Amino acid sequence: MTEGRAFPPCLFSFISAMDNKIRSLRMEHITKRFPGVLASDDISISVSEGEVLALVGENGAGKTTLMNILMGLYQPDEGSILINDEPVRFRGPEDAFRAGLGMVHQTYMLVPNMTVTENIALGYKKAWKHLRLDMKEVRDRVMEVSSHYGLSVNPDAYIWQLSVGEQQKVELVKTLCLGARFLILDEPTSALTPQEVDELIVLLHRMTAELSIIFISHKLQEVKALSNKVTILRHGKVVFSGNTDDFSSKEIAAKMTGHEIVLPRNPGGQDRGEAVLSIKDLTVMSDRKTVALDHLSLDVSAGEIVGLAGVSGNGQRELAEAINGLRKAESGSIMFFGDDIVNKSPHDVIAKGMGYIPEERNTEGIVPSFSIKENFVLKDISSETFSSGIFTKQKKIDESAERLVKRFDVRCPGTGTAAGSLSGGNIQKVILAREIERKPRFLVAVYPTRGLDMGAVEFIHSELLKIRESGIGILLISEELDEIMDLSDRIAVIYKGSIQRVLPKAEATAERLGILMAGVKEE
Amino acid sequence: MTRGFRIAFRVVIMALAAISAILMASIILWMIGADVSDTFYTIVFEPLTKMLHISEVLIRAIPLCIIAVGISVAYRSGIINIGAEGQMAMGLLAFTGVALAFPDVPRPLLLPLALLASMIGGGIWGFIPGILKAKLNVSELLSTVMLNYIAAQFYSLCLRTIYLDPAEQVYGTGTPQSMKLTENVWLGRITGRLHYGILLALILAVLIFILMWKTSIGFRMRASGSCARAARYGGISVGFYLAVSMAISGAFAGLAGGVELAGVHRRAIEGITNNYGFSGVVVALFGGLHPFGIIPASFLFGLLIYGSTLAPTKVGVPANIVQVMQGIIIIVIVTAQMVLSNTYFQDRVWRKYQALRKKEV
Numbered sequence: 001m002t003e004g005r006a007f008p009p010c011l012f013s014f015i016s017a018m019d020n021k022i023r024s025l026r027m028e029h030i031t032k033r034f035p036g037v038l039a040s041d042d043i044s045i046s047v048s049e050g051e052v053l054a055l056v057g058e059n060g061a062g063k064t065t066l067m068n069i070l071m072g073l074y075q076p077d078e079g080s081i082l083i084n085d086e087p088v089r090f091r092g093p094e095d096a097f098r099a100g101l102g103m104v105h106q107t108y109m110l111v112p113n114m115t116v117t118e119n120i121a122l123g124y125k126k127a128w129k130h131l132r133l134d135m136k137e138v139r140d141r142v143m144e145v146s147s148h149y150g151l152s153v154n155p156d157a158y159i160w161q162l163s164v165g166e167q168q169k170v171e172l173v174k175t176l177c178l179g180a181r182f183l184i185l186d187e188p189t190s191a192l193t194p195q196e197v198d199e200l201i202v203l204l205h206r207m208t209a210e211l212s213i214i215f216i217s218h219k220l221q222e223v224k225a226l227s228n229k230v231t232i233l234r235h236g237k238v239v240f241s242g243n244t245d246d247f248s249s250k251e252i253a254a255k256m257t258g259h260e261i262v263l264p265r266n267p268g269g270q271d272r273g274e275a276v277l278s279i280k281d282l283t284v285m286s287d288r289k290t291v292a293l294d295h296l297s298l299d300v301s302a303g304e305i306v307g308l309a310g311v312s313g314n315g316q317r318e319l320a321e322a323i324n325g326l327r328k329a330e331s332g333s334i335m336f337f338g339d340d341i342v343n344k345s346p347h348d349v350i351a352k353g354m355g356y357i358p359e360e361r362n363t364e365g366i367v368p369s370f371s372i373k374e375n376f377v378l379k380d381i382s383s384e385t386f387s388s389g390i391f392t393k394q395k396k397i398d399e400s401a402e403r404l405v406k407r408f409d410v411r412c413p414g415t416g417t418a419a420g421s422l423s424g425g426n427i428q429k430v431i432l433a434r435e436i437e438r439k440p441r442f443l444v445a446v447y448p449t450r451g452l453d454m455g456a457v458e459f460i461h462s463e464l465l466k467i468r469e470s471g472i473g474i475l476l477i478s479e480e481l482d483e484i485m486d487l488s489d490r491i492a493v494i495y496k497g498s499i500q501r502v503l504p505k506a507e508a509t510a511e512r513l514g515i516l517m518a519g520v521k522e523e
Numbered sequence: 524m525t526r527g528f529r530i531a532f533r534v535v536i537m538a539l540a541a542i543s544a545i546l547m548a549s550i551i552l553w554m555i556g557a558d559v560s561d562t563f564y565t566i567v568f569e570p571l572t573k574m575l576h577i578s579e580v581l582i583r584a585i586p587l588c589i590i591a592v593g594i595s596v597a598y599r600s601g602i603i604n605i606g607a608e609g610q611m612a613m614g615l616l617a618f619t620g621v622a623l624a625f626p627d628v629p630r631p632l633l634l635p636l637a638l639l640a641s642m643i644g645g646g647i648w649g650f651i652p653g654i655l656k657a658k659l660n661v662s663e664l665l666s667t668v669m670l671n672y673i674a675a676q677f678y679s680l681c682l683r684t685i686y687l688d689p690a691e692q693v694y695g696t697g698t699p700q701s702m703k704l705t706e707n708v709w710l711g712r713i714t715g716r717l718h719y720g721i722l723l724a725l726i727l728a729v730l731i732f733i734l735m736w737k738t739s740i741g742f743r744m745r746a747s748g749s750c751a752r753a754a755r756y757g758g759i760s761v762g763f764y765l766a767v768s769m770a771i772s773g774a775f776a777g778l779a780g781g782v783e784l785a786g787v788h789r790r791a792i793e794g795i796t797n798n799y800g801f802s803g804v805v806v807a808l809f810g811g812l813h814p815f816g817i818i819p820a821s822f823l824f825g826l827l828i829y830g831s832t833l834a835p836t837k838v839g840v841p842a843n844i845v846q847v848m849q850g851i852i853i854i855v856i857v858t859a860q861m862v863l864s865n866t867y868f869q870d871r872v873w874r875k876y877q878a879l880r881k882k883e884v
Contacts (some may be wrong), residue, residue, distance in 0.1 A: 033870075034867070077874070324756070326755065326756065345758075345760065346756065346757075346758045347758040347760060349758075356756070358756050363750060363752050363753055364752055364753055364756045365756070366750075367746050367750040367754060367757075368749070368750060368753075369749045369750070370746065370749060374742070377742075378746060378753075378754075378759075379757050379758050381739040381743065382739045386739075390738040390739055390740055391737055391738055391739075392739055392742060394737075
């Protein structure tokens with residue numbers, strides 16, 4: 001880098017990046033075994049200059065493993081990696097960085113109480129001058145990269161101040177600052193709002209002028225919108241690869257799951273019964289002591305699904321928590337089958353027959369280190385079925401777990417397996433099984449299919465419709481409009497902590513909901 | 524992977540760990556000019572040669588076991604109790620208080636009463652940091668350590684004032700200790716100084732196993748400890764179980780104090796706690812936070828503690844050096860356990876081993 005003085009530093013770095021551009025990247029016959037699992041089975045992929053390859057597959061199909069191999073986090077048991085037709089061997093992520101590969105992980109690796117610049121400085125070795133860290137150099141580099149690629153980030157903002165979408169931009173800037181000339185994105189949209197997703201797609205499109213990208217996803221709209229080529233993995237094997245434009249989303253979905261997926265829809269009908277959950281003037285504070293719910297009122301009747309649409313962060317989380325006794329309400333009432341449950345303890349709310357699928361399945365829905373069978377009885381360990389006096393009935397717990405695992409098709413080595421080791425879809429099935437088995441009188445489902453693959457979505461949607469069929473009311477909170485429109489009888493739009501409007505399904509169109517979600521009042 | 528390979532893998536790793544621990548300890552002994560093999564013999568095997576020695580090992584294992592079992596309850600419920608030292612001191616005080624106040628109550632009543640008092644004394648001392656954490660999220664590392672200081676000074680104060688042996692005042696010797704406690708609070712002895720507290724320790728370990736793994740209370744405690752958020756969402760009042768688990772943990776530490784008094788010293792003197800409260804944390808972790816792991820772990824630590832008292836007289840190695848060796852041994856064994864629980868590593872070795880075998884064929 002020393003001879004770089006002849007050029008202005010920014011120019012030099014781009015020229016050097018072009019010098020050793022990655023014109024092609026191939027992974028050939030990659031095989032990787034883990035104890036008891038064949039995670040990658042003779043997989044070959046290839047990406048050429050300026051291409052976007054979508055790596056598609058259900059949860060547990062081996063996408064992330066394959067990318068971790070590419071980044072040198074795992075060593076393949078067999079097979080080779082070639083860059084510009086030269087075989088390379090990465091002993092660790094450092095080697096992969098040096099070769100110009102950069103990966104943005106599904107969960108962001110940023111230190112919350114440091115600024116953007118500081119976070120990037122952590123990995124930016126060029127600015128490490130013996131005992132001194134040249135923060136100005138890092139900051140300049142951040143500015144240069146962000147303006148070059150149109151990734152607007154504030155270099156002095158603290159990470160905790162940023163939204164998820166902004167954090168992702170920081171991750172992208174970080175990766176590019178460290179000299180990535182080839183991007184790997186692991187489910188880049190899984191935590192973004194629909195608007196942020198659109199923005200990201202535009203951004204990535206622009207970047208393909210200079211970079212090649214591999215992105216992992218199971219959201220087919222994005223795959224269609226962004227990629228040139230698609231490779232589909234199933235059970236660690238490539239089942240298909242080809243040009244994205246030659247296939248419809250439906251065809252890709254079918255190849256991904258191995259069978260045609262038709263998401264079930266709410267058949268409608270069924271007259272509305274009496275309101276079983278009736279929220280009046282509910283006001284709740286957020287964690288930051290701002291008003292999260294502002295005199296919110298909403299009714300849900302037995303046997304209907306009310307979809308709560310809205311951009312996330314408009315009070316959905318707080319509403320679900322307030323209903324379930326997990327968040328204190330400042331004022332208002334929540335009538336549940338005639339009883340006011342506002343500010344009751346979670347235990348009391350559960351005892352009244354409230355079912356709840358919480359937002360964070362790994363930290364709120366299950367105790368990760370507990371076995372599947374223990375998670376099944378988390379709420380009911382003291383019930384007569386599972387214990388007599390204070391002693392638990394192990395046999396009953398085992399029997400019930402075996403039955404639930406079969407009925408809900410939870411894929412696991414056994415009911416003694418730690419629930420946290422399961423894939424997202426299977427964890428969600430465990431939660432759903434527990435909540436349904438409890439025979440709730442009502443169900444609050446928050447983002448029930450977030451991050452799940454099509455097969456799991458199909459399963460969970462049809463289970464939710466079955467619950468509705470049996471006469472139980474459901475409050476469905478989701479940011480996927482398709483999900484809400486497929487399942488709901490009525491759709492309520494939440495904006496800044498109050499309900500904008502409640503529409504019957506027949507009157508709800510995506511455009512109309514979108515406008516309401518953006519906060520525009522209808523006449 | 525074959526079963527034989529798995530067993531062999533374990534054995535080899537443990538053997539490697541043992542060899543490296545012995546090697547490191549030997550270097551230290553060699554550096555201070557001690558006789559390496561004699562020292563090892565004295566620390567590890569000598570205590571097992573005579574019944575007298577074994578009983579001495581066991582009386583050190585008893586308080587360790589009771590304390591560690593209690594600590595495991597708190598740890599499993601999500602709170603780290605490093606205040607057992609103070610809780611034990613409060614147990615000692617409560618036990619002594621009951622024994623001094625009612626010397627004439629018959630033994631079948633007084634002994635259980637005094638032991639119960641020691642549990643209450645320790646239990647209160649454990650409950651305080653528990654409730655502080657549950658209600659105000661005060662770090663237990665801070666509160667338990669501070670309560671240790673308070674308890675230690677309070678114990679010291681009592682020995683010099685209200686509990687002071689009247690005989691000491693008469694003779695004017697002023698040793699801070701209580702009078703010999705009434706025989707009605709003594710625990711019987713089996714052999715040497717070994718007392719029936721050992722049965723109590725074993726029974727308590729089994730009871731805690733049943734509590735934690737066979738009852739709904741233990742289920743809720745473990746859920747709170749594993750993932751407090753999920754437990755709360757599951758309708759479990761995490762704070763309540765946190766405070767209860769700390770009270771149990773404290774009660775066990777207090778009881779360890781009571782048992783130690785009733786079985787061994789039979790009068791309150793300085794230094795009874797003997798760092799058992801801190802060693803108890805290590806024993807609890809070393810025993811995998813499970814009662815049936817803690818029982819052998821407390822025996823091992825009893826052995827090490829007793830060995831360190833033998834070493835200075837038998838082979839002239841200072842007890843401090845023995846403690847250094849203990850530190851090394853513990854770190855090496857814990858490291859080996861982590862290696863053993865790494866299934867990826869095991870799998871890699873298995874494939875290397877298979878590749879080697881193929882080459883031979």
